[in-house]
Amino acid sequence: MNFTNKNFPELKNDRLLRAALGKEVDKIPVWVMRQAGRYLPEFQEVRAKHDFFTVCRTPELACEVTLQPLRRYKDLDASIIFSDILVIPQALGMTVEMHTGVGPVFPKPLNDPSEIDQLQEEGAVSRLLYVGDAINLTRHKIEGKVPLIGFTGAPFTLMGYMIEGGGSKTMSKTKEWLEKYPKDVHKLLGLLTRVIIDYLVMQVDSGAQLLQVFESSADHLTRDQFAEVAATYLKNIRDGVRTKLNEKKLPQVPMTLFAKGAGHSLDTQAQFGYETLGLDWTVDPIEARKIVGENITLQGNLDPQDLYKTPEEIKKLTVDMVRKFGKYRYIANLGHGITPQTPLESMTAFTEAVHEAI
Numbered sequence: 590m591n592f593t594n595k596n597f598p599e600l601k602n603d604r605l606l607r608a609a610l611g612k613e614v615d616k617i618p619v620w621v622m623r624q625a626g627r628y629l630p631e632f633q634e635v636r637a638k639h640d641f642f643t644v645c646r647t648p649e650l651a652c653e654v655t656l657q658p659l660r661r662y663k664d665l666d667a668s669i670i671f672s673d674i675l676v677i678p679q680a681l682g683m684t685v686e687m688h689t690g691v692g693p694v695f696p697k698p699l700n701d702p703s704e705i706d707q708l709q710e711e712g713a714v715s716r717l718l719y720v721g722d723a724i725n726l727t728r729h730k731i732e733g734k735v736p737l738i739g740f741t742g743a744p745f746t747l748m749g750y751m752i753e754g755g756g757s758k759t760m761s762k763t764k765e766w767l768e769k770y771p772k773d774v775h776k777l778l779g780l781l782t783r784v785i786i787d788y789l790v791m792q793v794d795s796g797a798q799l800l801q802v803f804e805s806s807a808d809h810l811t812r813d814q815f816a817e818v819a820a821t822y823l824k825n826i827r828d829g830v831r832t833k834l835n836e837k838k839l840p841q842v843p844m845t846l847f848a849k850g851a852g853h854s855l856d857t858q859a860q861f862g863y864e865t866l867g868l869d870w871t872v873d874p875i876e877a878r879k880i881v882g883e884n885i886t887l888q889g890n891l892d893p894q895d896l897y898k899t900p901e902e903i904k905k906l907t908v909d910m911v912r913k914f915g916k917y918r919y920i921a922n923l924g925h926g927i928t929p930q931t932p933l934e935s936m937t938a939f940t941e942a943v944h945e946a947i
């Protein structure tokens with residue numbers, strides 16, 4: 590298989606890109622974080638045969654699971670490449686395993702700041718080319734039906750996983766590092782930022798049409814901490830991607846920042862230059878719009894738990910939400926990823942309701 594053919598089929602549904610750029614749309618675009626995932630029986634079938642990171646690393650498998658939700662749900666206006674944010678720590682030389690029922694596990698997390706020097710920054714993106722191959726293949730197989738989103742984890746979120754060795758309720762080790770080793774923390778965040786920029790540029794070179802940055806662990810940070818360990822790096826990523834795409838004569842693509850739990854810093858986030866800001870379900874759409882102004886697209890933010898309600902209730906909640914956001918500069922989504930036990934018909938109710946709402 591050759592993954593370098595950039596003669597992609599023409600895009601037929603550009604609602605997502607139009608909304609991200611502030612252009613008029615016929616209907617509000619909708620997609621769902623983790624739309625390819627365990628709530629889908631067809632995904633479970635693939636996972637029964639293949640390890641999680643094998644799916645990520647095999648372009649044909651990653652492409653297949655990326656396309657699965659589109660086959661089932663006619664109202665989806667975007668796809669997101671199947672991968673994980675933790676492929677970056679892997680490319681830096683760390684081992685990451687996905688344990689069923691547990692989540693990601695690092696057998697050897699960073700125990701001491703001196704270990705930062707062992708991370709292999711050199712060549713990291715060349716070890717992530719399989720993501721580019723999956724993106725390129727998917728751009729062909731998707732036949733221009735909807736745009737393909739590329740993504741990355743943000744520096745603070747990735748650093749947290751690398752220090753904690755997996756998910757953490759308290760992030761206590763990471764917080765200890767922030768106190769004890771501020772210089773090393775910034776060194777590591779800087780390293781991650783450089784790799785992330787080149788990784789995102791490679792994704793655009795492979796065919797990604799929009800990029801989302803997941804700062805999923807921002808919910809552990811106060812407003813001051815967000816300013817200290819997240820803000821500069823998130824801004825540098827947006828600026829760095831723009832500059833490098835220009836240098837390489839690649840097309841500019843809109844970017845989305847989803848900083849979960851950082852509703853306290855929306856004014857700060859609005860300064861970073863992202864076209865779209867994702868909101869978790871704790872943020873009020875009307876308040877958010879007041880804070881960010883008219884020149885930014887908002888994305889979100891139904892509580893994923895609402896998808897356990899009846900289709901009628903879901904439709905009502907979705908219509909209420911969409912009316913609060915309005916049709917201008919808005920992309921409908923959940924406020925975080927869809928959960929594994931979500932009933933299949935909830936996705937139908939949610940996506941249909943968005944298109945019928947306004």
Ligand SMILES: Cc1c2[nH]c(c1CCC(=O)O)Cc1[nH]c(c(CCC(=O)O)c1C)Cc1[nH]c(c(CCC(=O)O)c1C)Cc1[nH]c(c(C)c1CCC(=O)O)C2
Pocket residue numbers: 621622623624625626627636641669670671672673674675687689691692693740756803805925926
């Ligand atoms: C924090 C984070 C991770 N990964 C990701 C984030 C940021 C988004 C968020 O906050 O949810 C991002 C991610 N992970 C996955 C995607 C795929 C694309 C899509 O959205 O459809 C995306 C965008 C697949 C996945 N990533 C994972 C699964 C489930 C694992 C499996 O199939 O066994 C999927 C479909 C595993 C994963 N990967 C990660 C965790 C914490 C877990 C375990 C949680 C869980 O089990 O649900 C790290």
